Amino acid sequence: MNTLAHEDTCTNKRREVVLAGSGGQGLVFLGRLVGQAAARAGLRVVQTQSYGVASRGGFSKSEVIVSEAPIAYPMAMDPWGVLALTDEARRMYRQGESANRLVVFDRYLSSDPEAAGERGFPFTQESRSLNIEGSFNLMALGAFLALRPVVPYAEVLSILREDGSARGEANVEAFQHGVHLAGDS
Amino acid sequence: MSAQRSFVQGNEAVVEGALAAGARYFAGYPITPSSEIAEMAARKLPGVGGVYMQMEDEIASMAAIIGASLTGKKSFTATSGPGLSLMLENLGMAIMAEVPCVIVDVQRSGPSTGLATKPAQADVMMARWGSHGDHSAIVLAPSSVQECFDLTVRAFDLAEQLRHPVLVLSDAIVGHMREDVHFPEPEALDPITRRDPDVGPEEYVMHADGADGLPVPLPPFGSKYLVRANSSAHDPSGYPSADPGLARANIRRLHDKVEDAVEWISDYSLIGPDEPDVLLISYGASARTAEQLVVDPPTDSRPALLKLRTLWPFPDRVIRDTVASFPGVPVVVPEMNLGQIVREVQRVVGKEHPCYGYHRSDGQPIEPGELHRFVEDVVT
Structure with a gap:
């Protein structure tokens, strides 16, 4: 497992991440999970969400701001990391990117070759081959947090493990697989 | 709980x-x-x-x-x-x-x-x-x-x-x-x-x-x-x-x-430097945008924020006293509408005092960057 997580979360800097894609991909769920993990780690945290009127489809995003100091503006101004689960989301955040920004995307959902400041992973294919396609978003989050450790992923894992259901187990497996994907690449 | x-x-x-x-x-x-x-x-x-x-x-x-x-x-x-x-x-x-x-x-x-x-x-x-x-x-x-x-x-x-x-x-x-x-x-x-x-x-x-x-x-x-x-x-x-x-x-x-x-x-709070160059008056989500400019002020900028938690009855005296404590300092009221609280503030501070609304009405939050650019124009 990537140990970068614990080193980089020990900062009082404001860290902003955006989880963006399409309605129904569980982006608000992911944002909430990251936020819960941050709160458990004793960090100040704000999570916001934005979506359209459709319950499936349409641009959707969840933003998480983490800091050791109180947080004023609750939304991302210059996200350090973006998890883009649609081609639209990837393009949106690639444009005007800052030097530090990393956009993590799914190669199946967005097939353009990797550019500077981008990392693509086969989340869809991997989750299908492991028969945990319903947890593909957790696999993406695992890889994303390995590369942009705004929260210790041990906290995320401990929250996921509290859900003892079959779905919860698939989520844990997917998340850990995602961390390894990023670590091995 | x-x-x-x-x-x-x-x-x-x-x-x-x-x-x-x-x-x-x-x-x-x-x-x-x-x-x-x-x-x-x-x-x-x-x-x-x-x-x-x-x-x-x-x-x-x-x-x-x-x-x-x-x-x-x-x-x-x-x-x-x-x-x-x-x-x-x-x-x-x-x-x-x-x-x-x-x-x-x-x-x-x-x-x-x-x-x-x-x-x-x-x-x-x-x-x-x-x-x-x-x-x-x-x-x-x-x-x-x-x-x-x-x-x-x-x-x-x-x-x-x-x-x-x-x-x-x-x-x-x-x-x-x-x-x-x-x-x-x-x-x-x-x-x-x-x-x-x-x-x-x-x-x-x-x-x-x-x-x-x-x-x-x-x-x-x-x-x-x-x-x-x-x-x-x-x-x-x-x-x-x-x-x-x-x-x-x-x-x-x-x-x-x-x-x-x-x-x-009336419930409110005032944060910022003792001698601000602009007084922001805001509430709700827009106050968070204003607060961002106060806690992390852009270079050469000294904004203060009067955050209103009570909107009605309108806190006339609080507004009047706060504005009077910063003589000549312009007031900017950011809000996600085309101008509602700013009219009340203008009524209280009077026509002579520089008081401007910054408004956004497109379903999007007011971002710190755009508010700062507006404030810069007002101050200069």
Whole structure:
């Protein structure tokens, strides 16, 4: 497992991440999970969400701001990391990117070759081959947090493990697989 | 409820605040972006002996919470702009009959259905003036999840003290935002509870003020006290009357009991340097944008922020004194509408004082960068 997580979360800097894609991909769920993990780690945290009127489809995003100091503006101004689960989301955040920004995307959902400041992973294919396609978003989050450790992923894992259901187990497996994907690449 | 820090949504914090304040009845018709309040109320009220009532529309919802309050239960509802439009008629009923209750409006972009999932702050004047006739209004505006809890508790207290409906004017950003918050232990709170009148049933007059200058206690329907909740003009006992003198006295009293309480209702905070180059006055989600400029000021910038948590009755003196304490410093009022609170601020500071609104009305939050560029233009 990537140990970068614990080193980089020990900062009082404001860290902003955006989880963006399409309605129904569980982006608000992911944002909430990251936020819960941050709160458990004793960090100040704000999570916001934005979506359209459709319950499936349409641009959707969840933003998480983490800091050791109180947080004023609750939304991302210059996200350090973006998890883009649609081609639209990837393009949106690639444009005007800052030097530090990393956009993590799914190669199946967005097939353009990797550019500077981008990392693509086969989340869809991997989750299908492991028969945990319903947890593909957790696999993406695992890889994303390995590369942009705004929260210790041990906290995320401990929250996921509290859900003892079959779905919860698939989520844990997917998340850990995602961390390894990023670590091995 | 625990004293630990929790990670919860603004809408959830409203329900936690309502329960902590002693609310035991919710009637409503869920609407985005307030629906989580109804959902949480449905889940939590039965567990504390309360009642959740799913109504057929917002008109009935408002009527139901007035009725429940008259039986002695602290009552609330939640909605968004389209629903508040329907509640306004019965909001007047609650004002006229002096029935305490709390209405939460999680504002979204309008007019009409508008951008149903996107934020706005364009219900400020509806909250003040929407119900017909001369009346006052008590409106609190949270800008954080913590304030969603704290101001909901306060809303119930003010409703009971002044026997007046109180609006909590949230917005889609604050309502859907999750933050780490601190909910106090229940024993740390001392919510105002209904008490029996100081006099017997024969002497009780429901539309009168007690020795403390506040309206007399409201006994529940079915008690030995006679309670006439009358939407028509009435005498102090609630009996209908068309007498102009009684009408004048009643309207004046209903209006003045709130306006005269402005000093202790007003809740605000002032942050920033001692000698700012601009004074930002804001509320709700937009205050968070302004706060960002204060805590992390761009180079050569010295903004201060007066954050209003009470919007109505409008805190004239607070605005006047704060502006006077920074002579010549321009005022900028950012808000997610085309100009509502800025007009009140301009009225208070006068035409001579430089005072500008920064407005955005497209369902998007005001970003710190755009506000800073506007402020730079104003300052230079």
